[in-house]
Amino acid sequence: MKxxxxxxxxxxxxxxxxxxxxxxxxxxxxxxxxxTAATIKVLDTDVTSESPSDELSLQVGKNSIPVVVKSIEGIENTYTLTVIRNASSPLVTSASTTEHSQTQSGLVITSEDGNAVTHLKISNIQGGALFKNDGTTVIQDGDFITIAEGNSGLKFTPTQYLNSVANDVFSFDVAAALDTTDSGLSNTAQATITVSEVNDEPIATDDTLSVKENAKAKIITFAELLANDKAGPENENNQSLA
Structure with missing residues (x-):
């Protein structure tokens, strides 16, 4: 492959x-x-024009390969080829929490590329807000964090009333990075969060009733009293009030 x-x-x-x-x-x-009289060295090894060099191993990140061309008169010209090998996808643990609660563990991000990976790029945050380990520093889509911050584990707060039982999605993507640019960026790994449902408080709406003076007593049924109330958010509409 060229x-x-x-x-x-x-x-x-x-x-x-x-x-x-x-x-x-x-x-x-x-x-x-x-x-045709010029000589060529690739990484200090003689190479013939239009012939491949020996196999050159690549580490993750920047690999500098000098190509020295020397004319028959002894004039040298050095060309430097920098080969950037992309990072491998990071590893990220999952997490779980309940509605309205921030995760307390998980979302630990690591890299198998050693010191070559210094940062992580976060993207595609779904279903809530993402934070650094302190639980207050917000991470936005497209932000870079350090690998050390990823190693410490991130925190996730789901959007109010959403939960996994209702098929809501809670996740974000993370790519390993060689710096705070997209150079050498890895393929993304996806972090997933499971959010358990809770029985949210019902949503009550005040009732009004007009009664004429000296009118007879009016009986209000329980069903009429609850007609304008809700059991909770829309994703709990299969519940009932009692």
Whole structure:
């Protein structure tokens, strides 16, 4: 598989970048020179023009590969190819809580890429609000947090009255990052939160009744009295008042 240089090759440009997926653990460099008498070294190893170099191992993050071209007159020109291997998807634990309550544990995010991963990018927060471990510092869609903050575990507060039994969704996506940019960003992993339902307080509405002076006593049935009241939020409409 051929990778694309950025920028495109130009004789007076010496520095280039290539991005590869995390699954790419090695590659070969095939240099081409116009001067057939020139010699080429890729990472200090002789290479023939239009022939591939030895297999070069790639670590997660930046890999610097110098390509030195030396003319027959002894003039050297060094081109530097920086290969950025994307991080692997992080690991994240699930969490659970009840309606109206913030999670107390779980949502611990770790990386298998060692020191290469310094940050995590959060996105696609659904069903509530996400916080750092202190439970008060809000994390927004698109925010970067440090890997240390992810290791400490995050907190999630579900939106009021929503719960998993009602098929509401509580989750967010997280990608491992090499810095606070999208360079080397991994594929996302999804964190899921299960929210148990609680029996919310009924929603009562005041009743009014007009009675004429000296009118006879009027009997109000229990059903009439509760007609404008609700058992709770819409996702509890299968409950009844008693």
């Amino acid at each position: 990778e694309t240089l950025s920028p495109a090759f130009a004789e007076d440009t010496n520095d280039y970048i290539v991005h590869v997926d995390n699954a790419v653990t090695s590659l070969k460099v095939t240099p081409t020179v116009m001067d």
